[in-house]
């Protein structure tokens with residue numbers, strides 16, 4: 001499969017501080033790729049380099065087949081969408097007028113506005129002044145803005161951090177639909193559930209270095225001890241190692257009718273991150 005993003009030996013230094021040390025990865029066309037890391041790990045810096053807001057100190061970076069020294073071109077900008085801390089709205093204009101301005105800027109049809117407002121569940125707010133919206137609503141308008149010109153690739157920096165679970169789930173469904181229609185999505189998050197639900201592959205970023213890169217399921221299998229976790233009707237909780245010698249114990253337990261639940265060890269991405277880096281993902 002063709003790569004939408006190719007990063008080789010990327011390094012970014014701010015003064016004495018190497019925010020990104022030596023990072024290499026590819027994002028395949030059509031995938032949802034998650035960059036996971038705690039605060040200060042270098043997620044935003046990575047997005048800024050991939051979108052041309054910052055230049056890398058060294059290394060090769062290519063997005064949509066375009067080399068990083070041409071990220072300033074109108075062609076490149078028209079093909080990517082960005083939702084980040086820097087994304088902003090005109091507070092005194094209505095939701096609709098904000099999106100209209102953005103449509104004009106990118107020569108996108110105005111009909112996209114209603115499509116997008118439906119996607120982000122803001123149809124009833126279209127005539128409201130932005131200053132009167134809640135933080136979560138503003139975030140959804142920003143998301144609509146990032147997607148308005150139907151870009152090939154979208155960068156989303158912590159897109160649901162300001163949203164309640166209901167709105168976050170709706171955004172996830174919208175992103176999945178967008179992805180099914182062919183859009184590649186690059187998302188940063190420290191929300192492990194979001195990453196598990198959404199991402200085809202995730203990379204762990206820790207202190208400016210990539211530690212793991214694979215699909216959530218492969219990582220969960222790789223870091224599973226494969227032990228059996230058993231809960232009995234009496235409320236006892238047992239962990240039985242998945243070893244040949246324990247087969248009799250498991251068989252006897254099941255035969256005794258005492259087993260309420262039984263499942264194999266299945267660590268969350270957060271637990272795996274902690275195991276790999278020694279640091280919590282939050």
Ligand SMILES: Nc1ncnc2c1ncn2[C@@H]1O[C@H](COP(=O)(O)OP(=O)(O)OP(=O)(O)O)[C@@H](O)[C@H]1O
Nearest residue numbers: 014015017019037038039040041042043044045046
């Ligand atoms: N413009 C800058 N000048 C100097 N240092 C910077 C600059 N931008 C980022 N850094 C430093 O680079 C490191 C990575 O920061 P970055 O914002 O990329 O992390 P992050 O993973 O996005 O964190 P968060 O989740 O809190 O947004 C931090 O040590 C930060 O202080």
